[in-house]
Amino acid sequence: MTAPDPDDLSALDHVLVLAPYRKDATFLGRLLEEHDIRVEISTGIDDLADRLATLPGVLVATHEALTPHVLEAVASHVRSQPAWSEIPIVVLLDRASPNIRVRAELSRIWPxxxxxxxxRPVTPVELVSGVQSALLARLRQRDVRDHIAREVELRRELNHRVKNILASVTSIFAMTHRGATSLEEFAEDFRGRLGALANVHSAVFHAVGENVTVQEVADLTFGPYRLTGEDRISSSGPAVMLHREAGTTLALCLHELTTNAIKYGALSKPEGRVRFEWRVSDEEPREFSISWCERDGPAVEDPAHAGYGTRYLRAALTGMFGQKPVIAFHPEGLRCEARGPLSRVNGNP
Structure with missing residues (x-):
């Protein structure tokens, strides 16, 4: 028998009966099942370990079943319990047995x-009531288990996110430092890039399922550069969800393109305009593409050497889409296009 996953929600919800003599096991099984309690019956020491591995909610054992081998098998299971677990064990004692000594011994072996x-004899109502109460306590333990597991997972996720954020900040610092020509320029660029990163993280945090739409990324990134009553940066495209990493990468790339347009490109002149668009193909496998187009700015010349910002865009968009983007320095304005499988960036299930 294969042991189930300890985090399986089906565990801890049934009774394991260990009653090897006469028809005790059959009687107990029928009695409990009549009250909608799921029952498994152990045939003896040979299958007891496997039965215990199914994580019963309650163990019901008759006095006759408590042989030295059974006592040790149950003791081993009790010792291996996680901190949240305390398995209820119902023991049916004979009237003539030394009950005080038996209780003391079991408390020692199964602490x-x-x-x-x-x-015995115990009334069916009394026994069923006791087992139901024990099962209820066991299910509450399961709730504690699930709460602990979720808390551990949240801590791991928080640790992972903090590491990722610190890595992003370190990368942004290095990128800004290499490209800055003055302390004032460094401070302004660094503040802007951190703002773009923070905005997307906020959007992802408030979004359902830790995803963010392309439109949200665009609005958050372009928002600080849009003047009241005048929108020199337009954006449009279908509803597309991005997972957290893709959303953050896109935001940083859009921020890089925007600051470059403000310094040297279309947005450096009052009449200059920028168009950001994205599309999704209808054919399978579906393809996601983005396009950045500047116009009515100063004449653009193809640089002799690619700057750090251009190198960053190429590396980041290649990592996001799985293939290199096209960055073209047309005289009428900068063009940047990238495309790749939608499944690579999509945040939908």
Whole structure:
């Protein structure tokens, strides 16, 4: 028998019966199932370990079942329990047995179990009520388990995000430092790039499913550069969801293109305009493409050497789309186009 995943929500919701003599197991199984309690029956020590591995909510054992091998198998299971677990064990004692000594011994052998003792004959109502209460306690333990697992996952995610953010900030610092010619220029560029990064992280944080739309990225990135009553940067395209990494990369690339246009390109002149568009093809496999187009700015010349900003755009967009972008220095304005599989950037399930 293969042990289930300990985080499987189906675990901890059934009763394991260990009653090897007479028809005790059959009687207990029928009694509990009549009250909608799922039951598994162990046939003996040979299958007990596998049955315990299914993570029963409650173990019900008759006095006769408590052989030395069974005691050790259950003790091993109890010792291996995680911190949140305390398996309830219902023991049906014989009237003539030394009950005080038995209870003391089981408490010693199974210290991390919740013991419930019933002396036979026990009424069906009393037994069923006790088992139901034990199962309820077990399900509450499962809630604690799930809460702990979620908290651990959130801590890991937080640690991962902090590392990624610090890596991004370090990269932005290096990029800005290499391209700056003065402390004032460095401070302005660094502040702008950090703002673009922060805006996208905020959008992703508030979005459902940790995704963000291309339109949200564009609006957040272009917002600081749009003047009241005058929109010199237009953006349009279909509704496309991006996962967190793609959204952050696109925001930084758009910020780089925008600041470059303000310094040297179309946005350096009052009449200059920028058009940012994105499309999704209808054919399978579907392709996602973006286009940045500047016009009515100063005449553009193809630089003799690519600056750091251009090198960054090429590297970042290649990583995002899986193939190199086209960056063209047309006399009438800079053009930047990139395309790749939609599945590579899409934040939809």
């Amino acid at each position: 991390r179990a919740r013991h419930l003792f019933y002396q």
